[in-house]
Amino acid sequence: MPQATLAPLTTLRLGGPAGAVLDLSDPADWLDAARTISAREQNGPLVLGHGSNVIAADAGHPGTVVVMNTRGITAQRLTGTTVAVTVHAGHPLTDLVHWAAAERLAGIECLAGIPGTVGAAPVQNAGAYGQQIADTLHSVTVWDWDMGCLRTFPTRACRLRYRDSRFKQTPGRWTILTATLHLTRTPAAPITYHPLADELGVPVGERPPVPEVTAAVLANRRRRGLLLDPNGPDARQVGSVFLNPHITTTQAAHWSDRGCPVHRHSDGNLRTSAGWLLELVGCRPGQAVTDGVRCSERRTLTVTAHGNATAAAFDQALDDLAARVATTTGIVLQPEPTRVGQWATSP
Secondary structure (H helix, E strand, C coil): CCCEHHHHHCCCCCCCEEEEEEEEEHHHHHHHHHHHHHHHCCCCEECCCCCCCECCCCCCEEEEEECCCCCCCEEHHHHHHHHEEEEECCHHHHHHHHHHHHHHCCHHHHHHCCCCCHHHHHHHHCEEEEEHHHHHHEEEEECCCCCCEEECCCHHHCCEECCHHHHHHHCCEEEEEEEEEEEEECCCCCCCCCCHHHCCCCCCCCCCHHHHHHHHHHHHHCCCCCCCCCCCCCCCCCEECCCCCCCCCHHHHHHHHCCCCEECCCCCCCCCCCCHHHHHCCCCCCCEEECCCEECCCCEEEEEEECCCHHHHHHHHHHHHHHHHHHHHHCCCCCCCEEECCCCCCC
């Protein structure tokens, strides 16, 4: 396993040296890889898919980094309309969504355009436009580094919440190898997100054909600057840098009167727009936050790296933005990307 750096393994293109990098493309190689890693490491390795939701430390990661590039989809019909779809962890999520749209299988159509891999989706409980991977996830197969064996977790054992899971809470304990979704050969799920309904030209609650919803999601994401363009001016990014924060009923009443959007998430919590809060404190698209770090040209909530930016500067920029919001509103923003590698201080 040759030495390498983390920077080219992440969409921010930040990060220092890695002790070793293992590119895993063939699922049949996993057991040998796990034995090799266990002989080198006391704990599990750092696992990356596309590195689209991480900030890798400038000091790098002294241990093994596994780049999960396993691909493949297997489908099995369970009932007249339900299909079990098992996907290898390194398969691009957006490719799976396009495959499902071509097969007219509903359940993940609103996840079109989300960067990253299928294996990363349950870690973050990836979601958009009122849909999340938890809606259709049936189970995941993982490697348990503490026990040294394969295990299968049903969805309830994954503890999926708003952009959270047991895998995110205990990094390094488990490596996701496959995910099984139960999709349905029906029209798309009811449209609950107003901008998407407008994009489709249908009322909220309508169930258009799956391919139409997938196409509308991509069109809407493109218009809002939400598609990751590896060759564009905002290529070095991790998408939204803050979660939409949970707020109290008192905060909701106060800020909604001032035009702040408030909605009740599927987790039951009231949440508001992190992007709106950033604009409230004076942030604008294209505006510099610090040297080498600025808001994207299209969207305040996407923060991008440029030139000789460092991971430390990017991370500090997020802290500074969150502090400005907290000082002005009392609302606490939580970063969405995960810090990985060897940081000087704890998150």
